[in-house]
Amino acid sequence: MNLALFQPDIPQNTGTLLRTCACLKVGADIVEPCGFVFSDRHLKRSAMDYLDLAQVTRHVSWDTFRAKRQVEEGRRLVLLTTKGAVRYTDFRFQPSDVLLLGSESAGVPDDVHAAVDARVTIPMAVGARSLNIAVAAAMVLGEALRQTDGL
Numbered sequence: 001m002n003l004a005l006f007q008p009d010i011p012q013n014t015g016t017l018l019r020t021c022a023c024l025k026v027g028a029d030i031v032e033p034c035g036f037v038f039s040d041r042h043l044k045r046s047a048m049d050y051l052d053l054a055q056v057t058r059h060v061s062w063d064t065f066r067a068k069r070q071v072e073e074g075r076r077l078v079l080l081t082t083k084g085a086v087r088y089t090d091f092r093f094q095p096s097d098v099l100l101l102g103s104e105s106a107g108v109p110d111d112v113h114a115a116v117d118a119r120v121t122i123p124m125a126v127g128a129r130s131l132n133i134a135v136a137a138a139m140v141l142g143e144a145l146r147q148t149d150g151l
Contacts, residue, residue: 001150002027002075002098003137004065006112009035010104015051016134017101022053024145030058031065035103062112069098076117080140081107082130084121091120093144104133 003021008014008030021028059065069075078093079100100116102108113119122136130136144150 001093001095001141001144001148002029002069003141004029004031004069004077004098004100005103006031006062006100006108007033007035007103007106008101008133010133013104013132013134017137018051018054018056020134020138020141021055022051024141024150026141026145026150027055027057029065029069029098030056031062032058032060035105066115077115078118078120078144079108079113079116080122080136081113081119082121083113084119086118086120087123088120088140088143091118093147095148095150097144099137099140099144101133101137 003017003026005014005017005028014030014034018028059068069077073096075096075098076094077100078091078097079102080088081102100108102112120140122131122139124131
């Protein structure tokens with residue numbers, strides 16, 4: 001299982017997610033460009049001393065990410081989105097899935113939406129727009145790992 005961040009733009013969220021990945025032994029993919037300079041200095045506060053434990057693969061573009069993770073490795077891309085039709089608790093995850101998160105400010109563009117294998121959503125109260133990306137990722141990743149006996 002991997003967690004992929006598509007063009008993240010808030011270093012604190014990225015650091016939190018890398019820490020989550022390190023603690024849960026889940027690989028992390030960063031699809032660039034980022035909205036910040038990707039460096040230890042920018043991620044240190046939220047990632048703390050877990051940054052060295054995280055298995056991070058950086059990809060210079062969406063195309064290189066797709067070529068590596070999906071095409072070469074044959075892995076499903078599962079997008080976490082407010083526009084999904086399937087509740088994440090109703091979805092059947094596989095151990096090789098890559099959970100994809102859009103940028104905090106813009107999500108993912110239409111071509112990325114069209115390229116994924118599945119779209120899952122977290123049900124929310126009427127009028128709520130979205131959860132913090134790190135919270136949403138932790139919820140869905142926890143369910144995916146529970147289903148696949150990931151830990």
